[in-house]
Amino acid sequence: MRKPRVPFWEWCVVAACAVFFVVPMLTMARFALQRVPVVLLGRDTIFSRWTLKGVVSTLTDEKFRPAMLLSLRLGILTVILVLLLMVPTVLWVHISTPRWRAAVEIMSMLPYVVPPIALVVGVSGAFRDSFPWLVASNNGLVPLYAVLCLPFAFRSLDAGASSLDLRTLVDAGRNLGAGTGRLLWSVLLPNMAVPIAATGFLSFAVVMGEFAIASLLLKPTLPAYMVEAQGQEPQGAMAVALLLLILTSAVFVIIGRMNRRRNLSPTNGFTV
Amino acid sequence: MSQLEFASITKRYGDVTALDNFTLTVPGGKLVSLLGPSGCGKTTALRVAAGFEPVETGRLVAGGHVISHVPPQKRHMGMVFQNYSLFPHMTVLENVMFGLTVRGADKTKRTAQSMDMLDLVQLSHVADRHPHQLSGGQQQRVALARALVFQPSVLLLDEPLSALDAKVRVEVRDVIRDLQTRLGTTTIFVTHDQEEALTISDVICVMNEGRVQQVGTPREVYDTPVNEFVGRFVGDSVTIPVNGENRLSRPEDLSVWPEGGAPGDALAVLNGWVEGIDFHGATSDVRVRLHGSDPVVTVRVLGSAGSVVRFGERVSVAVHRFFTTL
Numbered sequence A: 001m002r003k004p005r006v007p008f009w010e011w012c013v014v015a016a017c018a019v020f021f022v023v024p025m026l027t028m029a030r031f032a033l034q035r036v037p038v039v040l041l042g043r044d045t046i047f048s049r050w051t052l053k054g055v056v057s058t059l060t061d062e063k064f065r066p067a068m069l070l071s072l073r074l075g076i077l078t079v080i081l082v083l084l085l086m087v088p089t090v091l092w093v094h095i096s097t098p099r100w101r102a103a104v105e106i107m108s109m110l111p112y113v114v115p116p117i118a119l120v121v122g123v124s125g126a127f128r129d130s131f132p133w134l135v136a137s138n139n140g141l142v143p144l145y146a147v148l149c150l151p152f153a154f155r156s157l158d159a160g161a162s163s164l165d166l167r168t169l170v171d172a173g174r175n176l177g178a179g180t181g182r183l184l185w186s187v188l189l190p191n192m193a194v195p196i197a198a199t200g201f202l203s204f205a206v207v208m209g210e211f212a213i214a215s216l217l218l219k220p221t222l223p224a225y226m227v228e229a230q231g232q233e234p235q236g237a238m239a240v241a242l243l244l245l246i247l248t249s250a251v252f253v254i255i256g257r258m259n260r261r262r263n264l265s266p267t268n269g270f271t272v
Numbered sequence B: 001m002s003q004l005e006f007a008s009i010t011k012r013y014g015d016v017t018a019l020d021n022f023t024l025t026v027p028g029g030k031l032v033s034l035l036g037p038s039g040c041g042k043t044t045a046l047r048v049a050a051g052f053e054p055v056e057t058g059r060l061v062a063g064g065h066v067i068s069h070v071p072p073q074k075r076h077m078g079m080v081f082q083n084y085s086l087f088p089h090m091t092v093l094e095n096v097m098f099g100l101t102v103r104g105a106d107k108t109k110r111t112a113q114s115m116d117m118l119d120l121v122q123l124s125h126v127a128d129r130h131p132h133q134l135s136g137g138q139q140q141r142v143a144l145a146r147a148l149v150f151q152p153s154v155l156l157l158d159e160p161l162s163a164l165d166a167k168v169r170v171e172v173r174d175v176i177r178d179l180q181t182r183l184g185t186t187t188i189f190v191t192h193d194q195e196e197a198l199t200i201s202d203v204i205c206v207m208n209e210g211r212v213q214q215v216g217t218p219r220e221v222y223d224t225p226v227n228e229f230v231g232r233f234v235g236d237s238v239t240i241p242v243n244g245e246n247r248l249s250r251p252e253d254l255s256v257w258p259e260g261g262a263p264g265d266a267l268a269v270l271n272g273w274v275e276g277i278d279f280h281g282a283t284s285d286v287r288v289r290l291h292g293s294d295p296v297v298t299v300r301v302l303g304s305a306g307s308v309v310r311f312g313e314r315v316s317v318a319v320h321r322f323f324t325t326l
Helices: A008-033 A053-059 A064-095 A098-108 A116-127 A132-136 A138-162 A166-175 A180-191 A193-209 A212-216 A222-232 A234-264 B042-050 B092-102 B107-120 B136-148 B166-183 B194-200 B218-223 B228-233
Strands: B004-013 B016-026 B031-035 B057-062 B077-080 B154-158 B186-191 B203-208 B211-216 B238-242 B245-249 B254-258 B268-279 B283-290 B296-302 B314-319
Touching (some): A008 A053, A064 A098, A064 A138, A064 A166, A064 A193, A116 A138, A132 A138, A138 A193, A166 A180, A193 A234, B016 B042, B016 B057, B031 B194, B042 B077, B042 B154, B136 B166, B166 B194, B186 B194, B194 B218, B203 B218, B203 B228, B211 B218, B238 B268, B268 B296
Parallel strands (some): B031 B186, B077 B154
Antiparallel strands (some): B004 B016, B238 B245, B254 B314, B268 B283, B268 B314, B283 B296
16 A cells, blocks of 8 residues: 655644754753853854763762662652552543543642642642651652653553443453453453553653652652752763663653554554 | 243333343244344343342242352353453464363363364454454354353354454354354344344343343244334334324335236235335335325335335235234
8 A cells, every 4th residue: 555645734743843952952961061162052063073982970979879860769759649549540431431531630630830849739638747758758649740740641641441342342351251350351451451551651750850859858859869960060961961861761762662563553443 | 941031120220221021032043133223121131140230129040059249250151252351462362272272271271172162153263363463253153162162051143243344244143053052052143233133033021221122033023013112113014004093014015016016815905106115236225205194105026116106106005914902
């Protein structure tokens, strides 16, 4: 089958987006990896004095490793919490109570309307007396990050669930003799693997880039460290930021490819 | 070959009564069709049988045991759904094996049984494919194999042909009937297509507004409908004026003649003119506008009607049979 031809103007839009995305990354790279004063960063100095010194000094800084490890730990814990909360919720909404979908969607959008400062003040105030250890511990960030991830998690899982006729699959499974556990492990989760993975990646990316809450609660996460490091070694901090940006972009490309593969094998379409 | 009995089952969704004192016995080994228009309660009855809808009043009895409160996974019934319901992440063979896997059959046994069942639906050559690689008709045949492989006590078919195109419908319908007869599985077949029901069923249960209208063999339901709804819903019908009263008849129970040429043994003769002729291949429908303010009557004739009458011609319609009770 011949692939449909992409119109010229669509290429223009893609090219404009690429420029918008790539140019800041190139300038970040120049700032981070060239020992040239910012005012002299022009066309003439494009090949001058490239070095990894700044990056190495940041990566070997004694505060970098704990900050990185903390962010990684928070990322993993947040992913687990988000999946534990949202996978059963989305399945429940799609299979048993579709009329609650709108309410759950609105609730998942709360982080868009509640600013981080309000979240921090509210949570700290509410839990300081009854669960002081939660507020004091670095792990106390996990529930707050989980709230921040709700919009992405809901949308990703909801889109995945909507593309399947979950209700019929559940009915078919039960009719064939499967109990709840077997249904979950053998039917529902395998079919939701791609949206679950996408949710995990997105949540992880959110945690690795979150600064406001960590800063307000004085937690030494990687983004908080990077802001601090900018004062001492701006080039190194910029290099780490670039690295994170590239990693996050790679994650989005992976998610895109997974979704594409999934769309190529529709569950309700067929070929003759 | 277990008998299934719906005993005075009523099912309501808010103010809507989906099943109203629904009573039906599905004899062991027979194929019973639930036939009716959309919203008549036929799918609700099937879902009640499968256990997906709880029974509020009345009882469901299978093989002499009340199963009203038995959960669906323990009813041992196979079901084929209207929407393609194969598990997308499993191969065809894994799909068919699922019911046996759940029941703890060992791998060699369940593979052999599943391949045998795929042979019966003539799809053993696609055992390694995934559902999205199959046509709609093939998917429904796999669903049928999956529903039958564990030898269910009752097979439930929820409009399994409605998503298929006309030719494939007939193929899959024949496969269903063939398998059902060969295996002797008690079967409930839900459809809104009266032709499908007439062709495939041992018994037809015509439903409307949650109530059973008539239960009988296809011939009984077609030839002796008990009320106007059944008469009009099953088969084509025409309203004809006989002795000043409107009566129901079938298009094939009328014949059309040049005016004044109707045979003397006709129960009634109606005069009019040919308003149109619809050619269907093997048959043609002649639409006759009766004189006065009477309605249009459709007469079915074999082959092309052109040799009998022409458009605009004045004709006589002879009535050979009508339903006296309706």
